[in-house]
Amino acid sequence: MTASPIRAVLIAGPTASGKSALALEVARRIGGAVVNADALQVYRDLRVLTARPSAADEAAAPHLLYGHVDAAEPYAVGRWLAEATRLLEAADQAPLVFVGGTGLYFEALTNGLAMVPEIPETVRARWRAAPAAALHAELARRDPEMAARLRPSDPQRLTRALEVIDGTGRSLADWQRDAARGPLAEEAALRIVLAPERPALDARIARRLEGMIEAGAAEEAERLAARGLDPALPAMKALGVAPLVAWRRGELDRAAALERVRLDTRRYAKRQTTWFRNRMADWLHVDPKEALVRVMNEIGRRG
Numbered sequence: 001m002t003a004s005p006i007r008a009v010l011i012a013g014p015t016a017s018g019k020s021a022l023a024l025e026v027a028r029r030i031g032g033a034v035v036n037a038d039a040l041q042v043y044r045d046l047r048v049l050t051a052r053p054s055a056a057d058e059a060a061a062p063h064l065l066y067g068h069v070d071a072a073e074p075y076a077v078g079r080w081l082a083e084a085t086r087l088l089e090a091a092d093q094a095p096l097v098f099v100g101g102t103g104l105y106f107e108a109l110t111n112g113l114a115m116v117p118e119i120p121e122t123v124r125a126r127w128r129a130a131p132a133a134a135l136h137a138e139l140a141r142r143d144p145e146m147a148a149r150l151r152p153s154d155p156q157r158l159t160r161a162l163e164v165i166d167g168t169g170r171s172l173a174d175w176q177r178d179a180a181r182g183p184l185a186e187e188a189a190l191r192i193v194l195a196p197e198r199p200a201l202d203a204r205i206a207r208r209l210e211g212m213i214e215a216g217a218a219e220e221a222e223r224l225a226a227r228g229l230d231p232a233l234p235a236m237k238a239l240g241v242a243p244l245v246a247w248r249r250g251e252l253d254r255a256a257a258l259e260r261v262r263l264d265t266r267r268y269a270k271r272q273t274t275w276f277r278n279r280m281a282d283w284l285h286v287d288p289k290e291a292l293v294r295v296m297n298e299i300g301r302r303g
Contacts, residue, residue, distance in 0.1 A: 004187040006302050007088065009295065010283075011099040012037070012106055012276055013194030014269035015239075016051075016204040018288040022194070023099035024057050026295055030094055033062035035087060037100030037109075042080070043235045045071040045224050048217045050238060051208060071224060071235035081108045085183040095190075095299070103275045110189060112182040114175035119167035127163045128232065135159060142166075145173045156234070190298050191283040193276045194291055205265050209258060218244040218257075239265050 009026055013019045020034075027034045034053070036042060041050045044067040053063050065083055069075045084105075087096060098109065130138070136152035139161055146161040164172040196204070221244040229236055240261045247257035276283070286294050 004185070004302070006095045006190050006299060007091070007188040008095050008184055009097045009190045009192070009299070010037075010106055010109070011097065011192050011194065011291075011295075012103060012280065012283070013101065013288075014196075014201060014272040014276070015101050015265060016208050016269065017194040017196050017201060018204070018291075019099050019101070019194055020051070020053055020057070022288070022291050022295070023097045024053065024061055025292060026299075027061040027097045029296065030097075030299060032094040032097050033064055033087075033091075035084065035096050035098045036063070036065040037080075037084075037098045037102055037105040039075070039077075039080075039100075039102040039105065039234065040238050041066055041100065042069040042075050043067065043071050043238075044069065045227075045235060046220070046238055048212055048215045048220045049240050049244075051212065071227065071233065072229055074233055077102075077104050077108050078113060080105055081113050081183075084109060088183055101272055103272070103279055106191075107279065108182060109184050110182045110186050110191075114172065114178065116164055116172070116175045117168055119163045123167040124163050127159045127166070130159070130162075135162065138162060143171045143173070146171055149173070156232075156237075190295065190302070191280070192291060192295060193280055193283045193285045194288045195273070195276075195285040196288050201269060202266060205269065206262060209262055209265070212240075213258065218248055221245050222248045239268060 009032075011019050011023050011026075023034045026032070038050065040046055041052050042065060043050070046052070047067060052066055057063065064087060065080070084098070098106070100106075132155040135155055135158040136147060136150070139150070139158055140147035143161060143165045146165075150157050150161060152158075161172045164170070164175065168175070217240060221241045224235065224241060225245045243252060243257040243260040243264070246252040247254055252260070276285075284294065
């Protein structure tokens with residue numbers, strides 16, 4: 001059986017694993033565009049803190065869905081999927097190169113997204129105001145299946161699961177099982193997960209953090225905090241924002257702030273790696289040093 005032509009190259013991986021550099025080189029070689037699949041790189045306020053592609057990178061190949069959302073907007077997977085679908089529909093012969101660390105975006109792209117009805121604002125407000133420490137226990141009582149999927153330390157997704165079952169009478173898991181197929185068939189995608197060795201990834205995280213500080217990450221965090229936005233917004237929860245603001249305000253010294261960012265980033269990378277291993281087991285998991293050759297060989301093989 002002949003393999004399907006590639007409509008898109010999907011590159012996932014933990015933070016600081018080299019995804020963006022790989023995506024740029026692949027796009028440059030095939031004449032395609034790079035499409036962001038990271039939930040925080042959409043925010044224009046977070047260029048340095050999220051390690052968005054540089055101006056030189058953007059000049060080397062088209063970069064789409066980067067920095068096009070204001071931090072005051074609660075951007076979510078449904079909006080990203082709609083924008084990504086339009087890009088796929090308008091794409092010419094060159095495959096698009098989707099890259100990011102948000103596994104849910106990739107899952108929606110290939111498996112579809114649950115079409116949950118709009119939740120009444122009164123329901124949403126009630127759960128947003130609920131104590132974060134009580135959310136997981138309440139979800140376990142109301143919806144054991146979703147509670148088993150979610151971490152007690154993930155209030156955003158716990159809140160979403162609670163508001164869905166409260167507002168619709170059905171578990172979010174039920175809605176997800178009913179999801180329509182995504183806009184990109186799995187057989188039309190080349191699906192790659194970068195899987196660096198842990199010591200190498202930790203070293204990359206440390207080096208990148210120093211570079212981000214030199215590029216003005218602390219100042220960027222301070223400018224964002226000065227806007228006085230709702231701390232529950234996704235942009236306000238970006239890695240590094242709280243510790244770096246605390247440093248700039250004299251509440252932490254430089255060393256303590258950077259250590260907190262480094263540790264938070266390592267923990268986040270570990271969670272991402274676990275998610276990719278469990279939910280993307282059928283993707284091609286490769287060491288970053290081998291990835292470019294593997295990707296280009298597969299593109300060549302499938303024409």
